Amino acid sequence: MTSLADRPVWPAPTAPAGHPALRRDAARVLTGNWTGTSTVPSRTLYPHQWSWDSAFVAIGLRHLSARRAQRELETLLAAQWADGRVPHIVFNPAVPHGAYFPGPDFWRSSRAGRAAGAPSATETSGMVQPPVxxxxxxxxxxxxxxxSRRRGFLTRLRPRLTAWHDYLLTRRDLGGGGLAAVVHPWEPGMDNSPCWDGALRRVEPAPPGTFRRADLRHGRAADRPTDLDYGRYVRLAADYRDAGYDDRAARHAFAVEDPCFNALLIAGELALAAIARDLGEDGTAHTARAERLTRRLVARLWDAEAGVFRARDLHDGTLVGERGVGGLVPLVVPHLPHAVAGRLRATLAGPCFRAPATRLVPSYDLTGPVFDAQRYWRGPAWFNTAWLIHRGLRTHGFHQDAARLGHGLLTEAGRSGFAEYVDPTTGAARGAREFSWTAALALDLLCAGSEEPLP
Known part of the structure; x- marks a missing residue:
């Protein structure tokens, strides 16, 4: 398998007019959301450290301060559990407990997660997010x-990252097919996607009076998950907590193999191979694992007729009928069969995902029966998925498509005030503003340039 460093390089997308101001404003957002040890996604709705947010933030921060980008990842991984999992939230003890729900009082990680190796001095959630x-x-x-070498950055992080991937490929292989499973809609990161609706119908929601939603203080109800869905999220999280966060002992009412999650695990294995080689060690075990995962991803989740990867519901073994943006993210996998990559490109350009008002990619099929242009992950276009798909298009040589998507990302980031997401039918900004990963990934596209090798 070709090394990361040996791959060809290609020019970054042409930046829109005013890009020096865009770079300055992106840097301002990241500076404003920095806490001293990590970066919050936003100062209002998300006042703690989130797992995959911090990975995306570090990718942008490296252009401002490599040291600070290293610190971002180091802070997150310092909260890793002994079983290898990287929790999806690391709580800031200086933030009042009522500022976010579910907070540390709900997760009780240091007590409920003790047997699974939760840290005793840091409160976290017990779930995970995609392995970026x-x-x-x-x-x-x-x-x-x-x-990086002076600080021993890779030397210190490599065993933690390896343990993280090992956790996913052992304790989370719930379907026995060699792919990692997610056990809650929050874990694949696309919380409210219609792709989870079928599995969620099996879940009895927590009674409304047993929890208080903090998200509605900072966002419009029309943009956020419904109370019914939120009650189901709370039920799943509480059941997992009450099972001691034990993946084998818990009775998972929700268990899904997600294509985006596993595609990022493959990209991570290739990155671990590159890290091993940089440290003068053998990376072939990671490249071999990436090859096996790629074969399993295609065999278990690819739907050739639909031209998209689908999630697999492990309760009945069926592929989920809904088409979400996560089914396009596997473009980031370098060694997909050429026919698969070509079909994904065609799907991106087709009526299901070609948005009328933005070059970004809707989070759900525009022609789907429950498409909602405003509601969280049920239609709006997000910047992190656009960045991943842009990287995937470049990986497979679709350079004009990548340039159009990259230009769209930069344009929408600036126009929306670095919004959390945008309405794909109008381009209107939705969710939080001055959102960290939007600023970070715009900064990355502006700064990475043609020197950046691809996996």
Whole structure:
């Protein structure tokens, strides 16, 4: 398998007019959301450290300060559990407990997660998010290799990243097919996607009076999950907590193999191979694992007729009928069969995902029966998925498509005030503003340039 460093490079997308101001404003957002040890997604709705947010943030921060980007990942991984999992939230003890729900009083990680190896001195959630971290660590290292080596950045992070992937490929292989499973809609990161509706119908929601939603203080109800869905999220999380966060002992009412999650695990394995080689060690075990995962991803989740990867519901073994943006993210996998990559490109350009008002990619099929242009992950276009698909298009040589998507990302980031997401039918900004990963990934596209090798 070809090394990361040996891959060809291609020019970054043409930046829209005013890009020096865009770069300055993106840097301002990241500076404003920095806490001293990590970056919050937003100062209002998300006042703690989130797992895959921090990985994306580090990818952008490396252009401002490689040291600070390293610190971002180091802070997150310092809260890793002994079983290898990287929790999806690391709580800031200085933030009042009522500022976010579910907060540390709900998760009770240091007590409920003790048997699974939760840290005793840091409160976290017990769930995970997509494994973007190894790729982020590799990109951060490349931003300033001398500083990285001086601080032993890769040497210290490599065993943690390896343990994280090992956890996913052992304890989370719930379907026995060699792919990692997610056990809650929050874990694939696309919380409210219609792709989870079928599985969620099996879940009895927590009674409304047993929890208080903090998200509605900072966002419009029309943009956020419904109370019914939120009650189901709370039920799943409480059941997992009450089972001691034990993946084998818990009775998972929700268990799904997600294509985006596993595609990022493959990209992470290739990054770990590159990290091993940079440290003078053998990376072939990671490249071999990436090859096996790629074969399993295609065999278990590819739907050739639909031209998209689908999630697999492990309760009945069927592929989920809904088409979400996560089914396009596997473009980031370098060694997909050529026919699969070509079909994904065609799907992106077709009526299901070609948005009328933005070049970004809707989070759900525009022609789908429950498409909602405003509601969280049920239609709006997000910047992190656009960045991943842009990277995937470049990986497979679709350079004009990548340039159009990259230009769209930069244009919408600036026009929306670095919004959390945008309405794909009007381009209107939705969710939080001055959102960290939007600023970070716009900064990355502006700064990475043609020197950046691809996996």
């Amino acid at each position: 971290h190894a790729l982020a660590a590799w990109l951060v290292h490349r931003a300033d290799p001398a500083e």
